[in-house]
Amino acid sequence: MPRFLTMIRINEQQLSPETPFPADFEQRMGALHEEITKAGVMLDTAGLLPTSEGTRLTWSGGKVSYTDGPFTETKEVVGGYSLSQCKDKAEAIEWTRRFLEIHPPEWNVSAEVREIQEM
Numbered sequence: 001m002p003r004f005l006t007m008i009r010i011n012e013q014q015l016s017p018e019t020p021f022p023a024d025f026e027q028r029m030g031a032l033h034e035e036i037t038k039a040g041v042m043l044d045t046a047g048l049l050p051t052s053e054g055t056r057l058t059w060s061g062g063k064v065s066y067t068d069g070p071f072t073e074t075k076e077v078v079g080g081y082s083l084s085q086c087k088d089k090a091e092a093i094e095w096t097r098r099f100l101e102i103h104p105p106e107w108n109v110s111a112e113v114r115e116i117q118e119m
Helices: 025-038 089-101
Strands: 003-011 042-047 055-060 063-068 076-085 109-115
Touching: 003 089, 025 042, 025 089, 076 089, 089 109
Parallel strands: none
Antiparallel strands: 003 076, 003 109, 042 076, 055 063
């Protein structure tokens, strides 16, 4: 069964750690995580710390360079991910749609679903 990596993209300037979550957000997200886990789909998921705590490594000209965050030139960053095992891409997209719909309508959150190339 194919595996999919879903990258959740956020605008860090718009969603800071101080951004309040709706009162029932965690309950609705917990219910979806329980459902997707019981369905045998979810392999792993997590949010990521802000880019201010990250380091970007770049390979160029035969050398590795390091850039500590925040990455101000980037408006949209990967703020979380999930690793799932679904029967096909349509199922992975359906779970991702349901995940996005839990978020408040005034937030701008996007997701990129990519099938993992098995080696």
